[in-house]
Amino acid sequence: MIGGGPTDPEQCNQAASAVVPLFAPGPSETGPIVVQRPDGVIVTTASGRVRPRHEREDRFMQYESHYFEHRSFRFTIEDRVAAGESSIKVIYEPIADPSTYGPTTNFRAWKLYGSAGNGPQYYTFADNGVLTQVAQRRLEKTVTRNARESRPIKVGDIFDFEFGIFLAGFDAADPTSIGDGAKSYYSDTFRYQVGVGGLTPETFDTTGLLGPVESARFGGGLTVPHIAFADGTPVDPEMAFSQLALNTQSPHQQLALEGRRLFHTRFDTGGHSEPYNPVFREQAGKLGPHFNTTSCSACHVHNGRGTLPEPGGAPVESLVLKLYGDDAYGSQLQPQEAPLRLVRYETRQVSLSDGQVVTLKKPVFDAGRPLQASPRLARQLVGMGLLEAIDESTILARADEHDCDGDGISGRAQQVKDPVTGELRLGRFGWKAEKVSVRHQVADALDADLGVTTSIFPRNGAAELSDDDLQRLTVYMQLLGVLPQRNATDPKVERGAALFASIGCSGCHVTATITGNSHPFEELRAQKVRPFTDLLLHDMGPDLADDSGRPDASEWRTPPLWGVGFTREVSGSVHLLHDGRAGSVLEAILWHGGEAKPMRDTVVALPKDSREALIAFLESL
Incomplete structure (x- = not known):
């Protein structure tokens, strides 16, 4: 529901659905830092x-x-x-x-x-x-x-x-x-x-x-x-998302380095994406039989966001189509079944208060026949361990599915079955918050994108990647460090930060939170962080709906904004939102609808200098 409060006031008195915490309270693996x-x-x-x-x-x-x-x-x-x-x-x-x-x-x-x-x-x-x-x-x-x-x-x-x-x-x-x-x-x-x-x-x-x-x-x-x-x-600006977090503890540092090797390993040949490293022969031959890419790093180049090719050019490589109700192609389209191409952009123009005209472009993909599909661009990977360490109670406290406070924002907590235990947990990762943990996210990507099986998603009861190697990859994902904000004390950036809050952007892109005290890694506990996300699903309106035909087609998890200002430096170009349609943070804002339409309209109406201050703030993140 968008604005106006719930149709049934009793809904506001219902307690949030119970989810099982991801981590049980207890001492950390390494003890205090x-x-x-x-x-x-x-x-x-x-x-x-x-x-x-x-x-x-x-x-x-x-x-x-x-x-x-x-x-x-x-x-x-x-x-x-x-x-x-x-x-x-x-x-x-x-x-x-x-x-x-x-x-x-x-x-x-x-x-x-x-x-x-x-x-x-x-x-x-x-x-x-x-x-x-x-x-x-x-x-x-x-x-x-x-x-x-x-x-x-x-x-x-x-x-x-x-x-x-x-x-x-x-x-x-x-x-x-x-x-x-x-x-x-x-x-x-x-x-x-x-x-x-x-x-x-x-x-x-x-x-x-x-x-x-x-x-x-x-x-x-x-x-x-x-x-x-x-x-x-x-x-080395392209390496901005490739540094391990400060205060990383031993033995996590070494596990993360070994996890990085796996992240950069081709699962067909065992070759490393940095050719001066030796072939990882133990991992060769594990790819497929269906796959979208050959290594994790092929889509998440330098741990950054995916990119799109020019229309009519090479097949799309760092975006996948999640499929719904397609018996022939399964749950995700792979190029062995049909190559995915970006054929054109549908364009529209938006006029801003000062007369500036911004052209918005929606990509149109083709796989040879119509599909009920949801395009998903590869996401940046920094700070995942910190997001995993936020207590469920902190996230659920911000959920307001029926807009009981009448502020027009009705964030919904995703609830997902743990693939190992079957317990109902809070979804945190993925464009639709469909993964309950970093380990779940890594295992799912190995299975869906590379065709590499694990004990979480085996094939015929067998796992190709050992639990130890899955843990190495997971630790690497958990401990990729977050860079600080640039130019934080610049008056223009400070003004933009104030506008970000006053416009209402921080209603979903929550500025600050504190991680809990239950994560097994001491370094992730009790950290004051600024991820700019509430990890909840929000209705973003029909313009951002996918073609899945599902009731949640227009719902997306609030993406973290930390690191967004490094996108061009890391990835070489800017492709934001779930299908990469936005070539700048301003374009991304102008696509916002649904719960975010009032904020989007406010940005359109801002004087030029105020809008530039807001953009300067976002590009400093």
Whole structure:
């Protein structure tokens, strides 16, 4: 129902349908990230992966050859400043042996930006030294002064440090070797909050490039620093959605790296999408017999949104047709059955208050014959673990299926049977919120898009992908980090944020929420996040209805907006909404109907400068 309150007032007194929580309360897998011991010392645990270059250099964001082979590490920070002293011990624990005869793994701390007159692009460290090896895979360093400012360390300092990594095999005389791939690496610049605990994207850097204000940290404590050159240009911008979350714990870091390998593996040949990596022979031959693509990364390039070809050109590759009531083609069209092509766009024009005319384009797809179908474009993948960690009660509290408050917004919670237990759970993932968990989403995509079976969706009782590998893929999806908002303190962006709220956009694209305390991963618990979604279904009107012929044809889950401003940089072009019809955030707004029509009409009527401020805000996300 759209506006006006329910036809039957008793409906408002009915309790929300019961759904079984996805996670039961209990301790996390790894325990707390930050602990204060009885002696006052604050202990923080975290993990990282090797990097090919320093933070502000080309290739820093990339994954180099053999990145998944034992090239992660755990580290612990013991902060005695909180106990009244001026010392911090860092303990480094790689999962591969360090080089015995090559250089000792080194340690650099207290960054100095713009050093040696080279400008803010360059930096050195005030403290350059080595780690002391106390066991085969345990090295330590104790820092007693803030070398950047030549004084004792105090509460509130940002202690930033890097590891210079030399793995076994760097020297030919090393008794063991990690094997193929590089042996010498850098790491992230990790930023630690002295006296508080935990890693942060904050920095003392006066250029303001790396340290977002707190409201811009959309992923809470998992927010990835926005790494940029001195002029503000992102380093490796296409990799913006490919970074693992800050504060990722061990062993999750290594599992995610191994999951990334699976994500980039072709299930026909076993080849990796980055050709400098070895063939994953164990996974070869698992594709099909029907499939839309050969690997996860083929549709979700750089973990971003799908794109559409030019009309009349190549077959559509990163959009699928979900089918309804078609016995011949099943539940999803695959190219082995009929190639899907974009044949043309149906256009219409919208005039804005200042006379600007915007052309809207609706794609028309053809598969050789009419189909009852729902087109679904590949979605961006960041922040899924955080969405999974939001308590059911938080989501259901915003549901108002019968518009009992009369505000015109009637979000409906999707209820889905868990494919493993059969229990009724809250749907969160997918364009129609048809998946109850990240694991469910991953297993469904393997089955429907690749024809690869799992224990969740077996074929003839058999699973091709092991549960361990399914878990690796799931962990990778759960821990893809969210980048911070760009230009959050720009007056134009701030004005746009205020308009976003006052117009009513945040009624569905809910600005802020807090994750619960039940997820198995400690790093996903109790995070203040800004995903810009309520995870509910909303009626978006006939213009956005699919051709499924179903009662929910015009209902869509509110898509998260975090990362929307990086779409062009990651995917190379902009295709928004479920079928990729919108080439900009403005076009996406102008397609809104149903419950969102009043907000859409307000945007059309806005003065040009106000509308530009709103767009600037959305493009900063």
